[in-house]
Amino acid sequence: MIGDVIERSLRQRSPVIPVEALVGNCDGSRMPEIVADRLTEEVARKLVEVCPTSALGMYELEDRRCLRLSYGHCIGCGKCADAGQGAVVVARNFTRCGVAKEQTVRLWDIDGRAEMTPLAPSPEEARGQIHSLLQRALNVRQLDAGSCNGCEAEITALTNPYYDLERFGIHFVASPKHADMLLVTGPVTRNMAEAVKATYEAVPAPKLVVAVGACGCSGGIFAGSHAIVGAVDAVIPVDAYIPGCPPTPAMLITGILEVLRRRIAK
Amino acid sequence: MREDTPSLFPNSGRASSGTAFTLPQSEDGGAARLVTIFGSLDPHGARRVRYVFDAGKPAYSEIVLPAEGPLRSIAREVPAAAWHERELHDQYGIEIVGHPDLRPLVFHDNWPDGVYPMVDRVDDVPWSKRDYRFLQVQGEGIAEVAVGPVHAGIIEPGHFRFSVVGDTILHLELRHFYTHKGTEKLFEGKSAGDGAMLAESVSGDNCFAHAVCYSQAVEDACGIKVPPRALALRLIGLELERLVCHISDIGGLCTDVGFSVAAAYATRIKESLLQASVQCCGTRYWRGVAVPGGLRFDFDSARVAELAQAVARAFRDFSKIARLSLETPSIQNRFEAAGVLSREAARDLAVVGPVARASGIDLDVRRDHPYGRYSEHPIEVPVTHYGDVMARARIRISEAAVSARLIQEAAKSLPDGGVFTPIASQGDVQGFSAVESPRGELCYWVEARGGRVTRCHIKSPSFQNWPAMPLAVAGNIIADFPLINKSFNLSYSGCDR
Numbered sequence: 219m220i221g222d223v224i225e226r227s228l229r230q231r232s233p234v235i236p237v238e239a240l241v242g243n244c245d246g247s248r249m250p251e252i253v254a255d256r257l258t259e260e261v262a263r264k265l266v267e268v269c270p271t272s273a274l275g276m277y278e279l280e281d282r283r284c285l286r287l288s289y290g291h292c293i294g295c296g297k298c299a300d301a302g303q304g305a306v307v308v309a310r311n312f313t314r315c316g317v318a319k320e321q322t323v324r325l326w327d328i329d330g331r332a333e334m335t336p337l338a339p340s341p342e343e344a345r346g347q348i349h350s351l352l353q354r355a356l357n358v359r360q361l362d363a364g365s366c367n368g369c370e371a372e373i374t375a376l377t378n379p380y381y382d383l384e385r386f387g388i389h390f391v392a393s394p395k396h397a398d399m400l401l402v403t404g405p406v407t408r409n410m411a412e413a414v415k416a417t418y419e420a421v422p423a424p425k426l427v428v429a430v431g432a433c434g435c436s437g438g439i440f441a442g443s444h445a446i447v448g449a450v451d452a453v454i455p456v457d458a459y460i461p462g463c464p465p466t467p468a469m470l471i472t473g474i475l476e477v478l479r480r481r482i483a484k
Numbered sequence: 485m486r487e488d489t490p491s492l493f494p495n496s497g498r499a500s501s502g503t504a505f506t507l508p509q510s511e512d513g514g515a516a517r518l519v520t521i522f523g524s525l526d527p528h529g530a531r532r533v534r535y536v537f538d539a540g541k542p543a544y545s546e547i548v549l550p551a552e553g554p555l556r557s558i559a560r561e562v563p564a565a566a567w568h569e570r571e572l573h574d575q576y577g578i579e580i581v582g583h584p585d586l587r588p589l590v591f592h593d594n595w596p597d598g599v600y601p602m603v604d605r606v607d608d609v610p611w612s613k614r615d616y617r618f619l620q621v622q623g624e625g626i627a628e629v630a631v632g633p634v635h636a637g638i639i640e641p642g643h644f645r646f647s648v649v650g651d652t653i654l655h656l657e658l659r660h661f662y663t664h665k666g667t668e669k670l671f672e673g674k675s676a677g678d679g680a681m682l683a684e685s686v687s688g689d690n691c692f693a694h695a696v697c698y699s700q701a702v703e704d705a706c707g708i709k710v711p712p713r714a715l716a717l718r719l720i721g722l723e724l725e726r727l728v729c730h731i732s733d734i735g736g737l738c739t740d741v742g743f744s745v746a747a748a749y750a751t752r753i754k755e756s757l758l759q760a761s762v763q764c765c766g767t768r769y770w771r772g773v774a775v776p777g778g779l780r781f782d783f784d785s786a787r788v789a790e791l792a793q794a795v796a797r798a799f800r801d802f803s804k805i806a807r808l809s810l811e812t813p814s815i816q817n818r819f820e821a822a823g824v825l826s827r828e829a830a831r832d833l834a835v836v837g838p839v840a841r842a843s844g845i846d847l848d849v850r851r852d853h854p855y856g857r858y859s860e861h862p863i864e865v866p867v868t869h870y871g872d873v874m875a876r877a878r879i880r881i882s883e884a885a886v887s888a889r890l891i892q893e894a895a896k897s898l899p900d901g902g903v904f905t906p907i908a909s910q911g912d913v914q915g916f917s918a919v920e921s922p923r924g925e926l927c928y929w930v931e932a933r934g935g936r937v938t939r940c941h942i943k944s945p946s947f948q949n950w951p952a953m954p955l956a957v958a959g960n961i962i963a964d965f966p967l968i969n970k971s972f973n974l975s976y977s978g979c980d981r
């Protein structure tokens with residue numbers, strides 16, 4: 219019986235997705251992308267009005283009116299794309315994963331119809347650097363600080379034969395004492411705050427903390443609830459952020475590799 | 485929903501005090517199944533409590549009691565009410581008389597006494613330190629094993645307190661609600677449309693069932709008819725979600741007994757379905773698809789046909805793996821007779837979903853209380869009475885077959901036309917809806933005023949089923965706990981909300 223299975227395995231092609239096709243990929247995440255030359259003040263106002271989290275906002279900066287998009291707050295609901303009259307589309311690629319908080323925020327000069335924040339690396343640029351990273355081991359401990367389990371489902375998918383995280387030398391470990399990196403999902407609930415701190419303390423230094431998902435990055439759709447403390451960085455220090463609700467497995471891999479790259483570049 | 489006139493007998497002989505009512509009966513003369521109990525405020529801000537029962541008729545029945553004064557607990561006659569009443573006490577400060585265990589359920593040691601989020605202001609609740617006493621099992625050779633809230637693995641948080649003799653579990657006490665996010669309160673003030681996004685974040689792996697159930701409740705409240713094409717696409721999404729969940733559960737069970745080959749296949753098949761969903765509707769878990777009134781966007785019929793093909797392939801592979809697993813002696817050895825939940829216990833605790841059906845309770849919302857397009861498709865409901873891990877695995881495998889068939893049928897006969905009926909903002913409205921989610925009966929009750937939600941109650945199958953788990957693990961060895969837990973596959977976030 220087990221023989222049949224092994225025979226089948228041998229006959230089938232491996233479904234593993236090459237790392238080049240994963241880095242920067244965000245299919246299925248519904249992350250928005252702004253089309254700068256379609257921006258008008260009226261459209262920008264409309265976008266800010268429909269956004270259910272505070273991912274979109276308008277600012278005055280040095281006398282210029284700006285639109286701000288904070289991916290860490292974005293739940294990918296697509297309401298901005300519905301209301302944006304062509305000024306918002308679904309992103310085709312996304313490399314702002316595993317980055318510092320500032321890099322999850324983008325600003326556009328509305329009247330000048332141009333982006334003011336530096337461009338993120340293109341998927342090609344991001345991919346160009348990954349091979350140097352793939353010779354190390356990393357132990358990851360996932361910590362659910364109160365998520366809806368959507369982020370867990372996608373993190374679990376990282377071990378399936380399509381993503382096969384183990385091929386990069388990245389392992390999920392059972393104990394925080396064995397971990398180099400904490401991957402923290404969910405808004406930190408009041409009831410979990412103490413356990414989150416204790417888990418963080420249990421990870422030996424040097425440690426990396428990555429906030430995962432809109433909830434982990436900003437509280438997401440739960441921001442402002444009486445039963446949560448806030449985003450992960452309201453409770454423990456965070457090194458990097460992976461937006462998305464939930465981030466897709468490809469975004470998670472992009473993010474984890476980016477954290478490693480930044481760590482090595484230091 | 486039909487409202488029964490409650491027969492009130494405050495301060496009657498049966499209870500020392502507290503408002504009470506006669507428990508409804510089902511058609512066959514037995515007690516009606518408790519569906520949910522929840523509080524709300526009337527237009528004057530006075531607390532009231534709704535009890536929803538399933539008396540074996542297509543419509544659920546509802547009893548509403550004023551709750552400014554004490555209520556008599558029904559938990560002794562209806563054990564399934566115990567957690568519901570504890571939550572009422574925590575959230576509304578309603579006095580429950582005669583409850584066997586009124587320790588705080590939802591709020592932990594950090595929450596101050598006397599603050600009730602559904603009636604009080606909770607902008608800045610101080611941190612506190614109150615005591616919580618676990619049940620102490622005493623006797624020679626009894627040891628306590630405390631596990632969680634943080635577990636070893638990619639799992640949600642919860643606390644398990646085992647009292648063991650050697651390896652054998654004498655008693656398990658659960659402490660949950662670590663992921664409580666005040667979700668029901670967060671619905672207040674949301675527009676009816678935006679509520680769907682919050683519903684999607686109640687239990688991420690069942691997000692589509694939550695979004696559809698919430699939407700149906702709003703549609704019931706506003707008296708909206710959803711276009712047939714949207715209903716058919718919803719049916720496809722709901723059945724796909726069930727299929728994905730059941731495949732994932734069988735894989736998880738194999739993982740827990742170290743049968744890695746089948747486990748890896750299951751994750752591969754599951755992923756193929758998620759990727760097929762991206763091709764079909766741009767999202768892996770069908771987030772942002774359902775909305776009150778129908779769907780946010782239409783689907784390309786050719787893409788739906790491709791999805792149906794992917795489902796057919798996935799199901800073919802899955803049934804082979806599933807059969808092979810269950811025929812493997814080492815799997816049979818671990819699955820059979822492990823974690824037996826008796827029919828009586830399942831009935832007392834009003835357990836729902838695959839767990840109930842594996843313990844001899846014949847129950848399925850799709851057949852018993854049809855919604856959407858389900859009345860047009862015959863649903864076979866697999867039921868078995870063994871109540872062990874094997875029974876729960878077999879039920880899931882049989883259900884996966886039904887889901888795969890329903891997806892094919894719906895995809896072949898996809899109606900034309902629009903997918904959305906706009907919702908006119910209305911006065912004071914209330915609506916109820918139930919959906920057979922992958923974990924069982926899921927209910928939403930929504931109250932709205934002028935198009936804004938004023939109250940939303942969520943009865944998740946996990947909230948209903950968690951209390952049954954300790955009964956299934958008692959007498960088993962502690963090493964079998966992860967397997968039994970997986971065979972229930974309950975959501976922590978769905979329970980805790």
Ligand code: SF4
Pocket residue numbers: 250268269270271273274287291292293294295296297298299
């Ligand atoms: S997709 Fe993101 S930015 Fe756009 S409206 Fe939704 S939450 Fe806001």
Ligand code: SF4
Pocket residue numbers: 364365366367368369403404405430431432433434438439462463464465685688
């Ligand atoms: S980010 Fe989205 S998927 Fe992740 S926990 Fe929060 S609500 Fe769930």
